[in-house]
Amino acid sequence: MPGQTAPKSKKAKKSKAPAWTKVLLTFGVVLALLSVSGLVASRYFLGQLTNNIQTTSSVLDDSTGSVESGKLPDGAMNLLMLGLDTRQGWEEKGEQSRSDTMLILHINAAHDQAYMISIPRDTMAHIPADKSMNFGGATEKINSAYAYGSMNGRGWTGGAKLATKAVKELTGISFDGVVVIDFDGFKGILEALGGVYMCVDKDSWSSHYIIVDGKVKYAEGANPENAPKNALWFKKGCRNMAPWEALEFSRIRHSTNGDYDRQRHQQQLLRAMAKKATSGGILTNPAKVADVLAAAGSSLKMDTHGVKVTDFLFGLKSLAAADLIPIKTNGGTFASVNGGQAEGINEATQELFAATAADKLPAYLGRHPELLISDGDATKAAS
Secondary structure (H helix, E strand, C coil): CCCCCCCCHHHHCCCCCCCCHHHHHHHHHHHHHHCCCCCCCCHHHHHHHHCCCEECCCCCCCCCECCCCCCCCCCCEEEEEEEEECCCCHHHHCCCCEEEEEEEEEECCCCCCEEEEECCCCEEEEECCEHHHCECCEEEECCHHHHHHHCCCCHHHHHHHHHHHHHHHHHCCCECEEEEEEHHHHHHHHHHHCCEEEEECCCEEEEEEEEECCEEEECCCCCCCCCCCCEEEECCEEEEECHHHHHHHCCCCCCCCCHHHHHHHHHHHHHHHHHHHCCHHHHCCHHHHHHHHHHHHHHCEEECCCCCHHHHHHHCHHHHHCCEEEECCHHHCCCEEHHHCEECCCHHHHHHHHHHHCCCHHHHHHHCHHHECCHHHHHHHHC
């Protein structure tokens, strides 16, 4: 906020990135930059991006991937995007990362529009056995699949492989690519952009930061349900936000519409980042473009299923100008199982998965427009 200083870095490291934005914002900013005329042909910028991306061909296999051809599919395609809850010191304590973001990006046949379907992190699911990992299978919250797969030194490739298997079994959807990102990488994109312009639709307060002697500080151990006297407030109105402010605003969930407000703010942040990435202040500054793409490249880990990473990214560059359409799972409500300790998947969401797997998603949504998170929802929430 004006006159307030950013939280110290040693405190900020405890923050968690927003849900699906960990993955999608980084990927979206990359596509936005690549879509700009002239930039696509620049070998320097291409190298700046792709040289830093970690790639593998060990995540997708015959059981989880579509037919591998060495090029992007001519028709619709599905990407699985995994955002990691990786905290400093976890490795020293023997703790494992979990994929707290599991998002399916269904891309239409023209590759110029995408639908976002989130898998609730607390979904109770069967995690398939994998002999190569000496893993016998389990029935647990689906975000633990990544943790099991990454154990014993298998790292992100093992984690992504088992997580992809679990999502495939839950949804029936095969994938053309898998993208992984963690919080530190996502934060780097915002910092390279130098913040973004955001609009706050109603006064909201942070459950993670407080104001002490006029300065913003991390509220250690706190996550209150009601605003404390010294809460950090985001007041209604539009302004430039520093990277940490924009990230925190997109996390706010103690509001009238809870997670729906948060999802809308995350979508808002995505659009703000894409707009900033393609603004004159960024594109006319080669050093700035290089910084953004370097941060994006170092943030991404990918299995492109036999397609060269350059071909993969360029083949999707039309997405940068398209709307990313968010879809509600479970009708936007917590589908309680196990006494409220986990979530299930309701019948409508099972049908949603089936329509996606069969490449009939637009027709299905035409019959079920209530599953779309639209501007109407945002207007109603803000009123």
